[in-house]
Structure formats: structure tokens, C-alpha cells
């Protein structure tokens with residue numbers, strides 16, 4: 449696994465009086481207090497509809513905070529405009545989704561480089577790291593992404609998430625569309641990132657294999673934290 453120092457600056461998360469509902473309805477997430485140290489694999493568990501994805505998206509700055517504070521090392525996402533939240537995400541966060549969010553006609557290498565095509569640094573500057581990450585995850589660089597196995601596709605997405613060396617990886621059901629063996633590889637990779645590289649990984653998951661590897665488990669019931677451990 450590629451070691452680097454960026455993750456050592458990982459933010460510390462403090463949530464206060466967080467409440468979130470949809471369309472004026474009752475709160476689907478209500479968390480008076482939560483504090484997480486930098487680093488480690490945290491898995492959000494809970495029944496379907498318990499609020500895992502909503503909480504994950506709020507923590508990641510993908511949704512605006514309606515009430516309360518989500519403080520990442522002194523930056524409260526609730527106080528940021530949408531533009532500044534976007535900037536915070538680009539600087540600190542990487543993402544992994546259940547259905548990969550890759551462009552099937554592109555090569556894995558181009559998928560990994562896609563997020564930086566339009567930034568100040570050209571894709572050329574990121575290319576060596578993109579190639580190293582894909583090699584590290586055992587993904588061929590230049591096949592059509594559509595022709596990769598699902599496990600290889602998720603590992604491509606993981607390489608993309610890591611390209612800009614984010615301190616935090618947010619993963620929404622990252623193993624749910626993989627078979628057990630491929631899921632285990634992705635789960636182990638996430639744990640390695642959190643332990644070996646000191647990144648913080650926060651994943652919403654039903655997968656017992658991923659839950660078993662967690663450093664911390666946060667169990668949600670009807671949007672409330674029922675258990676932390």
C-alpha cells in the first residue's frame with residue numbers, strides 16, 4: 449500500500465445537536481453529540497431506513513446541514529456555503545459508492561484521473577500516482593472499465609478516491625454489490641487505509657465482513673445513535 453504523510457493531518461470530527469429531516473418531515477437523523485478521533489475505520493450500521501446514508505452524506509458535506517454543527521478540525525460544515533463545502537470536500541474527502549460511479553467506456557486509468565482533469569493541476573501530474581494506485585490494487589490500467597470484474601471496478605473507484613490523498617474516505621455500502629471474496633478484498637483495503645496509512649474511513653454498511661474489521665461501530669436506530677463501540 450502506498451504510504452504518504454497527508455493522512456497524518458487527519459481532521460477530528462465533532463458533531464453537536466445535529467438534526468435532519470426531509471421536506472419538512474420529522475428528523476430522520478438526530479444526534480446530540482458524537483466525537484471521533486482522526487484515523488481508523490468507523491462503520492455506520494443499522495436497519496434499512498435508519499439514517500446511515502443521510503448521516504454519511506451530512507458528515508461528508510454532500511448535503512447542507514439544517515440544524516446543528518459538524519465540525520472537522522475547526523471547520524463547521526454548517527457554516528459553509530455550498531461552494532465552500534465543495535472546496536472542503538475536494539481538499540479532504542474521497543468517496544466510494546455501492547455502484548462505483550465509473551464511466552464504463554473509459555479505461556480504469558482515465559476513470560481515476562477524471563476528477564482532476566478540470567483542476568489546476570493537470571492529469572499529467574497525477575498520472576504516476578494513479579498508475580501506482582491501480583497497480584497496488586491489482587487493476588489493469590488500460591482495459592475498458594466495463595470489461596473489469598465488479599471487484600476490479602470497485603478497486604478502481606477506490607484508487608480514484610485516493611488520488612488526491614484525502615484524509616477521510618466516505619464509503620456508502622462499498623461491498624454491497626460485490627460477491628463475498630471481492631467484498632472481502634475491498635473491506636480489507638479500507639481497513640488497511642485506516643490502519644496502515646492512518647486515514648479516516650467512514651462507511652455505511654450492512655456487510656458483516658466490513659463490520660468485523662471496524663475500529664468503531666456506530667449503530668443507528670430511527671436516526672439516533674443506539675450504540676457506539
Ligand SMILES: Nc1ncnc2c1ncn2[C@@H]1O[C@H](COP(=O)(O)OP(=O)(O)OP(=O)(O)O)[C@@H](O)[C@H]1O
Nearest residue numbers: 470471476494495496497498499500501502503652
Ligand atoms: N431525499 C429524500 N427524501 C425524502 N426522504 C428521504 C430522502 N432520503 C432519505 N429519506 C428517508 O430518510 C430515512 C433514512 O434514509 P437513509 O437512506 O439515510 O437510510 P439508510 O439507513 O441508509 O437505509 P438503507 O440501508 O436502506 O440505505 C428513510 O426513511 C428514507 O425514506
